[in-house]
Ligand SMILES: Nc1ncnc2c1ncn2[C@@H]1O[C@H](COP(=O)(O)OP(=O)(O)OP(=O)(O)O)[C@@H](O)[C@H]1O
């Protein structure tokens with residue numbers, strides 16, 4: 287059964303009127319022929335004020351260049367996923383992501399349709415952070431923002447020679463402007479190190495801003511990092527992005543491998559010339575923002591998995607720091623344990639002075655997949671449980687109590703075993719790096735059978 291033309295029209299209107307996106311359709315002359323309720327709410331007008339009228343008559347702040355609908359009619363090129371920030375006629379701030387498509391019959395353009403997805407909620411959350419950072423940025427004064435950098439190199443507790451080398455390298459790097467890339471498993475202290483770098487640098491009195499790239503979709507990330515400019519849509523707003531806000535300071539981009547590859551190429555362009563252009567704007571700003579990035583997966587692996595562009599990798603990899611996991615620096619465990627006991631004595635108002643050696647052995651035998659963060663939480667738990675001045679086995683979380691530990695009278699042999707294991711892990715890692723993670727070549731270099739190498743990789747949980 288065929289529908290009559292007016293029935294088809296009614297059916298389409300019923301469908302388009304019931305969806306959550308704003309829809310605006312104009313004919314080839316720029317006259318609105320369809321405009322739904324969501325679009326009317328977004329723009330702060332009545333449907334009747336828009337229907338049948340030319341778009342520039344209804345939205346006087348637009349012109350032929352800034353109206354995406356008119357642009358699409360003119361050149362026939364679709365515009366996908368364009369972020370728009372604007373203040374509507376009623377003064378409400380609206381944030382959308384728009385797709386504008388030409389409507390064609392054969393090769394002739396008969397109109398254009400714009401579909402706008404409302405992002406105001408997510409955006410207002412992320413922007414409130416931006417605003418907060420903007421407000422606590424009085425010129426030449428030290429920011430006291432919760433998102434500023436609070437850690438210093440002295441806060442990084444370690445007995446490991448490798449970690450000490452890292453601290454020295456980071457101290458040197460703090461004095462330059464080269465990008466820094468930091469890799470380490472979760473909880474190894476990446477943020478701690480990055481904040482320390484900022485606070486040791488001559489940027490210490492400027493802003494330190496951290497942005498986790500995994501928390502925003504790429505369109506929002508783009509406007510968050512680069513800012514927006516008036517003129518993309520009905521009276522849109524001028525807003526600086528994080529690159530501009532962190533001018534002369536440090537911008538820490540966490541989990542950069544979660545950005546889309548397309549956005550990574552935009553980021554690369556900005557990093558290469560230091561020039562920012564706000565979205566929808568034409569002016570360029572030269573910014574002096576130090577970039578530090580972090581990831582908890584090895585960059586080589588991210589490249590293999592096509593989560594990281596090689597060109598961006600080479601740009602960011604000028605100074606590369608790999609923070610070893612806690613299981614590879616077991617000498618740090620007891621030091622950190624006493625450090626956290628002190629910390630929680632202070633905040634819980636307790637007077638714990640010691641920890642049973644059995645407990646320390648347990649802690650040293652654990653694999654610590656959550657690294658220092660997991661250790662800190664373990665001590666926090668014990669400090670909740672303890673009643674007198676010593677932490678004993680009963681104060682440990684159950685899952686740690688079950689870890690097998692060598693008998694006490696074999697303690698000296700355990701330390702030998704640990705030393706051998708640590709040396710093995712170190713040598714295997716060095717050989718893997720040298721051979722670019724080629725198993726055959728690594729086994730050859732270490733003069734062991736491939737199967738033995740594979741067994742050891744598994745045993746020490748060394749990831750390729
Ligand atoms: N060497 C250290 N000395 C003292 N505290 C540390 C050390 N390393 C890490 N911590 C503490 O462990 C916790 C986790 O550290 P941080 O947030 O820097 O880890 P991260 O590597 O950024 O982790 P993620 O990848 O999960 O973001 C923090 O509370 C931090 O203060």
Ligand SMILES: [Mg+2]
Nearest residue numbers: 476477540580
């Ligand atoms: Mg972190």
